[in-house]
Structures are given as C-alpha cells and as structure tokens.
Amino acid sequence: xxxxxxxxxxxxxxxxxxxxxxxxxxxxxxxxxxxxxxxxxxxxxxxxxxxxxxxxxxxxxxxxxxxxxxxxxxxxxxxxxxxxxxxxxxxxxxxxxxxxxxxxxxxxxxxx
Amino acid sequence: xxxxxxxxxxxxxxxxxxxxxxxxxxxxxxxxxxxxxxxxxxxxxxxxxxxxxxxxxxxxxxxxxxxxxxxxxxxxxxxxxxxxxxxxxxxxxxxxxxxxxxxxxxxxxxxxxxxxxxxxxxxxxxxxxxxxxxxxxxxxxxxxxxxxxxxxxxxxxxxxxxxxxxxxxxxxxxxxxxxxxxxxxxxxxxxxxxxxxxxxxxxxxxxxxxxxxxxxxxxxxxxxxxxxxxxxxxxxxxxxxxxxxxxxxxxxxxxxxxxxxxxxxxxxxxxxxxxxxxxxxxxxxxxxxxxxxxxxxxxxxxxxxxxxxxxxxxxxxxxxxxxxxxxxxxxxxxxxxxxxxxxxxxxxxxxxxxxxxxxxxxxxxxxxxxxxxxxxxxxxxxxxxxxxxxxxxxxxxxxxxxxxxxxxxxxxxxxxxxxxxxxxxxxxxxxxxxxxxxxxxxxxxxxxxxxxxxxxxx
Numbered sequence: 001x002x003x004x005x006x007x008x009x010x011x012x013x014x015x016x017x018x019x020x021x022x023x024x025x026x027x028x029x030x031x032x033x034x035x036x037x038x039x040x041x042x043x044x045x046x047x048x049x050x051x052x053x054x055x056x057x058x059x060x061x062x063x064x065x066x067x068x069x070x071x072x073x074x075x076x077x078x079x080x081x082x083x084x085x086x087x088x089x090x091x092x093x094x095x096x097x098x099x100x101x102x103x104x105x106x107x108x109x110x111x112x
Numbered sequence: 113x114x115x116x117x118x119x120x121x122x123x124x125x126x127x128x129x130x131x132x133x134x135x136x137x138x139x140x141x142x143x144x145x146x147x148x149x150x151x152x153x154x155x156x157x158x159x160x161x162x163x164x165x166x167x168x169x170x171x172x173x174x175x176x177x178x179x180x181x182x183x184x185x186x187x188x189x190x191x192x193x194x195x196x197x198x199x200x201x202x203x204x205x206x207x208x209x210x211x212x213x214x215x216x217x218x219x220x221x222x223x224x225x226x227x228x229x230x231x232x233x234x235x236x237x238x239x240x241x242x243x244x245x246x247x248x249x250x251x252x253x254x255x256x257x258x259x260x261x262x263x264x265x266x267x268x269x270x271x272x273x274x275x276x277x278x279x280x281x282x283x284x285x286x287x288x289x290x291x292x293x294x295x296x297x298x299x300x301x302x303x304x305x306x307x308x309x310x311x312x313x314x315x316x317x318x319x320x321x322x323x324x325x326x327x328x329x330x331x332x333x334x335x336x337x338x339x340x341x342x343x344x345x346x347x348x349x350x351x352x353x354x355x356x357x358x359x360x361x362x363x364x365x366x367x368x369x370x371x372x373x374x375x376x377x378x379x380x381x382x383x384x385x386x387x388x389x390x391x392x393x394x395x396x397x398x399x400x401x402x403x404x405x406x407x408x409x410x411x412x413x414x415x416x417x418x419x420x421x422x423x424x425x426x427x428x429x430x431x432x433x434x435x436x437x438x439x440x441x442x443x444x445x446x447x448x449x450x451x452x453x454x455x456x457x458x459x460x461x462x463x464x465x466x467x468x469x470x471x472x473x474x475x476x477x478x479x480x481x482x483x484x485x486x487x488x489x490x491x492x493x494x495x496x497x498x499x500x501x502x503x504x505x506x507x508x509x510x511x512x513x514x515x516x517x518x519x520x521x522x523x524x525x526x527x528x529x530x531x532x533x534x535x536x537x538x539x540x541x542x543x544x545x546x547x548x549x550x551x552x553x554x555x556x557x558x559x560x561x562x563x564x565x566x567x568x569x570x
Contacts, residue, residue: 027145028148028152028153045176046149046175050142050185051181069148071155073148074144
C-alpha cells in the first residue's frame, strides 16, 4: 500500500511523540518501532525523521541528550517532555475526531 | 576495531560523511547523529546476511537523497542559513581550530598595518601634509603580499621548503623595484608599480593559495574565484572604512581637533594593508556566501557591456570619428579588454560545464566578438601612433597587454562559437582560460625585469 506523502508527514509528529511516550529512544530505534507498529506499511525515508525530531526539540516537546551507546559511539537519545505529552494528548484528540468522522461515513456507506 | 576487510566500507562511510558535511544546513552533531543511524542500519543489514557493500547501498538509499535531507534540515533550522553569514566557528574544522586561525589572521593583519609604517623609521614617512614618497608605489605589493603568502602557507600546511621557494619572487621583486635606478615619476617606475603586484599575485600568492598544486586546473580556478571574491570583499570593507573615516573627521572636528595626521598617516594606509589579510580570511571562511555574488554581477554586467560596446561601434561607424590616441586611451582599452576577460572568466567559473548552450552564452559570445572588433580598431590606432612617434615604455607595455588579451579573446570567441554549435564542450573554454593565466604572470614579470634597462630607466 502506498501512503500519500502528506498523510505520512502529518502522522509523523504524533507517532514519534507516542513512541517516545513509551520510553526514551533514539532515531534508529524509533524508525524500527514505526515499521514494527505499522506492519511495514508506514515507510519513512530514514533521514527525514531527524528534522522532525529536531523541530520537536525546538518546540520543547522532546528533550535530547548525548550519551554513550552499547557500541561505544555517542548517540543522541530523545525523551518526551511535559509539553510533549500535552501536545500528544491534543493531537490524539484531533486524530480521534478525524478517525471518528471517517468511520461514521464509512459505516453508513456499508449499511446502505 | 576496523579490520582490513572493513576498510572499503569505512572509506565509503567517510565519503558519505564528507558529502553531508558540505551541506550548510546540516551541522556537525547532526552529521554524527545521522552517521550513527547509518551504522546501526548497516549492522542490522549485515546481520541479516547482506555483504558490506550491499548493506551500504541500501542503508544510504533508505537515508534518502542528501538534497531532500538538507532541505528538510534547513526548514527545521532556518536560522542556520543566516548564521552562515556571520563568521560562526565551524564545529568540525579539520585540524586547526578557528580560534587559532583568528589569532594568526589578526596578527598578520596587524603586521601588515605595521609593515606600511616601517619605512617611516628610515625617513620615508607617510603623512597627509606631503606627497607620498615613490618608494611606496614601487613597493606597494611587498608590504602585504608576503604576509598573505605566509597565511596561505600556514593554512595549507605547506612545508618550510615551499615557503623558502616562495620567498624568492618577493626577494627578486624587492631587488628589481629598488636596485634599478628608476627615474622618479618616470614611465618605467610607473610600469613597475603597476606590474609588480600582478606578477607577485599570480606567482607567489597564487602558488601559496593552491598549496603547490599550480598545475591542477581545479585549484587554479579556485584561485581565480578567490581573487574575484577578495575584490568584492575588499570593496565592501573599504566602504565601511570610508564611513569610519567620515565619522572620525566629524567627531574630532566637533571638539576642535584635526585628525588628519591620524587618518592620513595611520588609519587609511594601515587599514588598507590589513584589510587585504582580513578580506582573504573572510573569503576563505565564508566562501559560499559571496560565491553567489560574482556570478550575479557577471549576469548583470554582461548585457550592459555588450550594449555599451555595440553602441560605441555603431556611433563610430555613424560619425566616422577616429579614436584619438592618448595615454589614457591606451590604458583605457586595455582595461576594457581586462573587464571583458573577467566577465568571461567569472561566468565560466560559476557555470555548470555540462549544461547545454543557452541564451546567456549567446550574449557572451556577442560580448566577446564586439570587444574584439573594438579592440582591433583601437589596436590599429595605437600601432599608427607608435609608427609615428616611436616606442615608449608605456606604449609598448600597453600594446603587449592588448595583444595578450586579444589572443585570449580571439581563441575564446572561437571556442565559444564551437560550443554554441555543439561541436565542443564548455570545459574546453574553461581549460583555455585557466591555461592562459601564466601568460599574464610572465608578461608582468617581463615588464618589471626587462623594460627598465631596455628603455634606459626613463
């Protein structure tokens, strides 16, 4: 299934925030988690995640910290902040509304 | 950890990192972060059974195109592109830290300023109340260029040996400018003052800039770009200096002091010398900002000069007025040709050599051809003057320069014509311009070395 670019872009922020809400993580692990959660349907160009993360960092939704990884290189870990959780809740509400609306009209189409 | 079998992969990663680093919007830590991602991906792929090079291809592909990536980074960090305009320390400057460089540059700039004042200790003062001693004109290039050469030797980490080699042209220049008994105010003195800087710029500063790789045409083109960008920076700095000068006069006059001795004796000469070093450093540090400037100016002035030349030719044909040859006219037409060569050179330096010919190329060809026609007319007038009144150093120098530029432009026009008809590539034209650079250096050196004795030092 080919997802439209706009939809992928729009879902990136809530998805990243939701994954970070599960626990601190870093870029590569986030990508892997997205693939896992979507069953491979949601494919990002890997590099594109980082501008998203950096934008969230600037907006204060996530905080970042460099620390050592298991392979000895430095790695940048991201953590969701309180503002981030609030943002996630707001986004969740919005997506629910969209989802509910679409669901309503599709259910009708089925029953008619 | 790196085994021999891993080495090609490490090289590939290093290359990828270099490409990424060149993007202005992607900073050092971002590169590290992305590289970490690439390595994680590589580890996962090789674990899944892929060979190292296959894994690398896939990992890079998944990372996305560098263009799109840096565009996204630029959008997420729009301030970064602006920061490039200010001299911000580059996080991953290879071996020298920018602080050391700043220190070296400032010391050299101060040294250049002081060098200008050095002759004052030997009874040759620079002061607004008396005429500038001719010593300064003859030796103008010897105050600053050696220091600029030192800067590039340091920057390129050239050895002491190449430094000693490059001291030779300066020593020779000093000897020819001062040992020859040039008559004060004479033609040969003026010619030396004009040509010694050209010779030293191309032979010594250029050699130091390219780090000894004078024969690599890419480096030579870089030097051409550097020269143009330095000129632009220098003009900008000079404008700022003019504002400072104006305020100095205004403010000290307000408290009934006359700052002329300071402005004329220190501020302007020392500032003019130091600005060459500072300007070069700015070009080195911020190449990309002005890189876009030279092509823009070229695009702006190519049409204007074409119109000027065509209007001149049309007027001359219409009125039948011959060129009235005076000394200024000789130099004026040389300068005109130099400007046209400069326009061609900078257009070439900014152009993608693989792009097909377009409208602008046609315009350039028209510019070159009309400059050629104008020059042939001027040349005929100069030759007539020489046959009538005999040889003087000025006329011979002007004639020589004219011929050199004429040969350059004629061959340029030919190559352009070929290129426009899809028979040759633009790279030929670029190569020709680059290959021609030593001719200017040799001619300038000839004028300094041979002309004075040839014309009896008059």
